[in-house]
Amino acid sequence: MIRKADMRTPVQEITWAEAGDNRIFLKRDDLLPYSFGGNKVRIGLAFFENMKKRGGDAMIMYGSPRSNLCRVLASMCCESGIPAVMVSSEEDSEEPVHSFNAAITGHLGTVVLPCSKKEIAETVDRAFSLLRKEGRNPYYIYGDRTGTGNEAAAASAYSEAYEEILEDQNRLQVSFDYLYTPYGTGATMGGLISGAVRHASLKQNPYIVGISISSRSPERASDVLTRTVSASLAEQKLAFPDAPDRFFRLESRYNAGGYGLYNDEIEETIRKMLSRNSVPLDPTYTGKAFLGMIRDLRERNVKGKNILYLHTGGLPLFFDYLNFDHESAG
Amino acid sequence: MIRKADMRTPVQEITWAEAGDNRIFLKRDDLLPYSFGGNKVRIGLAFFENMKKRGGDAMIMYGSPRSNLCRVLASMCCESGIPAVMVSSEEDSEEPVHSFNAAITGHLGTVVLPCSKKEIAETVDRAFSLLRKEGRNPYYIYGDRTGTGNEAAAASAYSEAYEEILEDQNRLQVSFDYLYTPYGTGATMGGLISGAVRHASLKQNPYIVGISISSRSPERASDVLTRTVSASLAEQKLAFPDAPDRFFRLESRYNAGGYGLYNDEIEETIRKMLSRNSVPLDPTYTGKAFLGMIRDLRERNVKGKNILYLHTGGLPLFFDYLNFDHESAG
Known part of the structure; x- marks a missing residue:
C-alpha cells in the first residue's frame, strides 16, 4: 500500500490566456501514485x-x-x-x-x-x-452517526501536505500569493488552513481561497470549515485565530447550481485544459473550481500574482465525462 | 510539455501468490506524469x-x-x-x-x-x-510509407530508460534476474535490448523477455526486433551481438489469439491486480502480458528469482474495459 513517503507531487506552470498576467501553477495531486490519484x-x-x-x-x-x-x-x-x-x-x-x-x-x-x-x-x-x-x-470515517466528530483526522492530511507546498515554494523559488482549492467536504481546505495558521509567522504564506462545488449555503460551509480547522488546530495544541479572514475566504458563487451540475463554460474549460496542457479535469470538482478561480481572479481584478491551484484529481470522473459526451454525441 | 527530466517512475514490489517464491516488482511507467501515462x-x-x-x-x-x-x-x-x-x-x-x-x-x-x-x-x-x-x-513516425526506416528513434526512448532501471537496482539494492515487457511494435523491447547490449559488461543485467500481445508470427517479430536493435546500436556505434539469445527471448504463446483479443484468465488477472495492489491493467497489453509472464515463469520452473515487470500503462484502455464490463453486465 502507498506510504506517506511516496506522496510528493509535482507543481507545473501552465499557460492560461484568460488569467491575464497572473502566473498559474498546478499542484498535481491528481498524480498521487495510488488508485488513480487525487486528494x-x-x-x-x-x-x-x-x-x-x-x-x-x-x-x-x-x-x-x-x-x-x-x-x-x-x-x-x-x-x-x-x-x-x-x-x-x-x-x-x-x-x-x-x-x-x-x-x-x-x-x-x-x-x-x-x-x-x-x-x-x-x-x-x-x-x-x-x-x-x-x-x-x-x-x-466521519465520527458519529450524524457525521461529526472526526474532523481532525480528515484535516490532518492537508495540514501535513501544507508543508510540501511550502517546500515547493522554496524549490521553485516562487512565492504563491494565492492557493485555490475546490471546497466540498471541507477536509482539504480545512487542512490547508490549519497548516497556514501553524505557519502564521511566515511571510510567504499563500492566501487560501476555496471554491464551493455544491449548493451548501455559505453559512453552513463556513461552520463546517470552522469546526474542521478548530479540531485540527486543537490536536496540534494551537488556538483558532482571532481574524480567520486573514488566512482564507470561501466563494460559493461558482457552484453552477449544485453538486454534480455543470454548464457550457465548465465543459469548455475541460476541453481547453486538455488541449493546452494535456491535464484532465472533471465537471464535478476540478473543472468547476478551476473556472471559478479564473472568474474570481477577473472579478476581483487580481493582476500579476502567482496563483497555485490544487488539482485534487478524480480521474475516473474525467472518463465518466468523456463517456457522457460520447453518448450525447451519438 | 513534459521533459525528459520529469520522467522517473517508481518500482513497486507486489504480492502475487501464483508467482511462487519469485519476487515480483512493477516498473510503474503507467505513472509517467503526462497524458494518462504509459511507455x-x-x-x-x-x-x-x-x-x-x-x-x-x-x-x-x-x-x-x-x-x-x-x-x-x-x-x-x-x-x-x-x-x-x-x-x-x-x-x-x-x-x-x-x-x-x-x-x-x-x-x-x-x-x-x-x-x-x-x-x-x-x-x-x-x-x-x-x-x-x-x-x-x-x-x-515510422519512416517511409511502408513503415520502416525510423526504428532507431523509436528505440532510443527505452534504450535511455534502461539506465533508469539500472539505477533502480542500485537504489533498491535488488538485482533483477528477469525483465519482462509486453511486445507490440518492438520499440520498447528493442530499446531495452539496446540498453542491455550497451551494458553487456555488467554482471547485473536482467535477462529480457518479451510477451507478444498480437498474432505477429515469431519469425516476423524476431525480424522486427533485430532491425530495431541493430538500428539503435548503430546509432550508438555499437555492433549487434553475436549471440543475441544471451540478452533476450520472445514468447509468442500467450497472445490469446491476436491483438485486442482476450480470455477469462486475462480478465481474472485484471481483477486480481486491482484487488490486491490497486494497479490497473488492461486486456490488450498489460494484463495479457502480465499473465503471460506468470505462465512463462511456471512453465519454465523459474524459482526464487527477482522479476521486474515493465508496466507499460495505457490507462484509457482500463476504462474501456470497465465500460465494456458495465455494458455486458447491464
Missing part, C-alpha cells in the same frame, strides 16, 4: 491510519456514487483484507449516474448500502450493526 | 524531438483506434500547435471499438484518416499530400 489518496490514508490507531478492523464510509474517497478507501481496505461498507446517498441530479468510481468500488468488494439523503444516519447505524454481528470493531 | 510517453517524446531535429513541422502517426501512442502524440502536437494526422487502421476484431484513446485523440484536434490494414501505405501518402498542400514539412 483523497492523502485523506484516505489519514482515515485508514486513524482506524488502525483506534483499534478498528472494519471501515464504514459515506459518499455519493461518484465519490473518489470511497474508491480510494475501498482500494486500501481490499488490499489489507479489511471489510468495507459504503453508505451511498442519491445525488441532486435526477438522472441515474454511471460512475466509474462506483464500478471500481464494487469490483473491490465493498458492500454498498444505498439510501436517500434523509436516511444517512440510520444507514450508518445499519452498517455498524452488520459489521458488529460479524465480530468486527467498525470505524466510521 | 508511449517516453516513445512519443522521442518521436516528437526527432521531428524537430529533422526540421519537421507536422506529424503523421499510425495506429489502431486503441493506440496509446497516437493519443500521447496528439497531446504533444496539440499543446505545441503542430498539426497532426493519424492513419488509423481497422482492428482484428470485427466489433466496432469504443475507445477512450480515440475519443481523446479526436478532442485534441488530430485529423483521423481511417483505412483498412491493406491501405496503410496509400493512406500515409495521402497524409503527406494533405500536409504538404498546407505548406508543411511532415514527419512520419
Whole structure:
C-alpha cells in the first residue's frame, strides 16, 4: 500500500490566456501514485491510519456514487483484507449516474448500502450493526452517526501536505500569493488552513481561497470549515485565530447550481485544459473550481500574482465525462 | 510539455501468490506524469524531438483506434500547435471499438484518416499530400510509407530508460534476474535490448523477455526486433551481438489469439491486480502480458528469482474495459 513517503507531487506552470498576467501553477495531486490519484489518496490514508490507531478492523464510509474517497478507501481496505461498507446517498441530479468510481468500488468488494439523503444516519447505524454481528470493531470515517466528530483526522492530511507546498515554494523559488482549492467536504481546505495558521509567522504564506462545488449555503460551509480547522488546530495544541479572514475566504458563487451540475463554460474549460496542457479535469470538482478561480481572479481584478491551484484529481470522473459526451454525441 | 527530466517512475514490489517464491516488482511507467501515462510517453517524446531535429513541422502517426501512442502524440502536437494526422487502421476484431484513446485523440484536434490494414501505405501518402498542400514539412513516425526506416528513434526512448532501471537496482539494492515487457511494435523491447547490449559488461543485467500481445508470427517479430536493435546500436556505434539469445527471448504463446483479443484468465488477472495492489491493467497489453509472464515463469520452473515487470500503462484502455464490463453486465 502507498506510504506517506511516496506522496510528493509535482507543481507545473501552465499557460492560461484568460488569467491575464497572473502566473498559474498546478499542484498535481491528481498524480498521487495510488488508485488513480487525487486528494483523497492523502485523506484516505489519514482515515485508514486513524482506524488502525483506534483499534478498528472494519471501515464504514459515506459518499455519493461518484465519490473518489470511497474508491480510494475501498482500494486500501481490499488490499489489507479489511471489510468495507459504503453508505451511498442519491445525488441532486435526477438522472441515474454511471460512475466509474462506483464500478471500481464494487469490483473491490465493498458492500454498498444505498439510501436517500434523509436516511444517512440510520444507514450508518445499519452498517455498524452488520459489521458488529460479524465480530468486527467498525470505524466510521466521519465520527458519529450524524457525521461529526472526526474532523481532525480528515484535516490532518492537508495540514501535513501544507508543508510540501511550502517546500515547493522554496524549490521553485516562487512565492504563491494565492492557493485555490475546490471546497466540498471541507477536509482539504480545512487542512490547508490549519497548516497556514501553524505557519502564521511566515511571510510567504499563500492566501487560501476555496471554491464551493455544491449548493451548501455559505453559512453552513463556513461552520463546517470552522469546526474542521478548530479540531485540527486543537490536536496540534494551537488556538483558532482571532481574524480567520486573514488566512482564507470561501466563494460559493461558482457552484453552477449544485453538486454534480455543470454548464457550457465548465465543459469548455475541460476541453481547453486538455488541449493546452494535456491535464484532465472533471465537471464535478476540478473543472468547476478551476473556472471559478479564473472568474474570481477577473472579478476581483487580481493582476500579476502567482496563483497555485490544487488539482485534487478524480480521474475516473474525467472518463465518466468523456463517456457522457460520447453518448450525447451519438 | 513534459521533459525528459520529469520522467522517473517508481518500482513497486507486489504480492502475487501464483508467482511462487519469485519476487515480483512493477516498473510503474503507467505513472509517467503526462497524458494518462504509459511507455508511449517516453516513445512519443522521442518521436516528437526527432521531428524537430529533422526540421519537421507536422506529424503523421499510425495506429489502431486503441493506440496509446497516437493519443500521447496528439497531446504533444496539440499543446505545441503542430498539426497532426493519424492513419488509423481497422482492428482484428470485427466489433466496432469504443475507445477512450480515440475519443481523446479526436478532442485534441488530430485529423483521423481511417483505412483498412491493406491501405496503410496509400493512406500515409495521402497524409503527406494533405500536409504538404498546407505548406508543411511532415514527419512520419515510422519512416517511409511502408513503415520502416525510423526504428532507431523509436528505440532510443527505452534504450535511455534502461539506465533508469539500472539505477533502480542500485537504489533498491535488488538485482533483477528477469525483465519482462509486453511486445507490440518492438520499440520498447528493442530499446531495452539496446540498453542491455550497451551494458553487456555488467554482471547485473536482467535477462529480457518479451510477451507478444498480437498474432505477429515469431519469425516476423524476431525480424522486427533485430532491425530495431541493430538500428539503435548503430546509432550508438555499437555492433549487434553475436549471440543475441544471451540478452533476450520472445514468447509468442500467450497472445490469446491476436491483438485486442482476450480470455477469462486475462480478465481474472485484471481483477486480481486491482484487488490486491490497486494497479490497473488492461486486456490488450498489460494484463495479457502480465499473465503471460506468470505462465512463462511456471512453465519454465523459474524459482526464487527477482522479476521486474515493465508496466507499460495505457490507462484509457482500463476504462474501456470497465465500460465494456458495465455494458455486458447491464
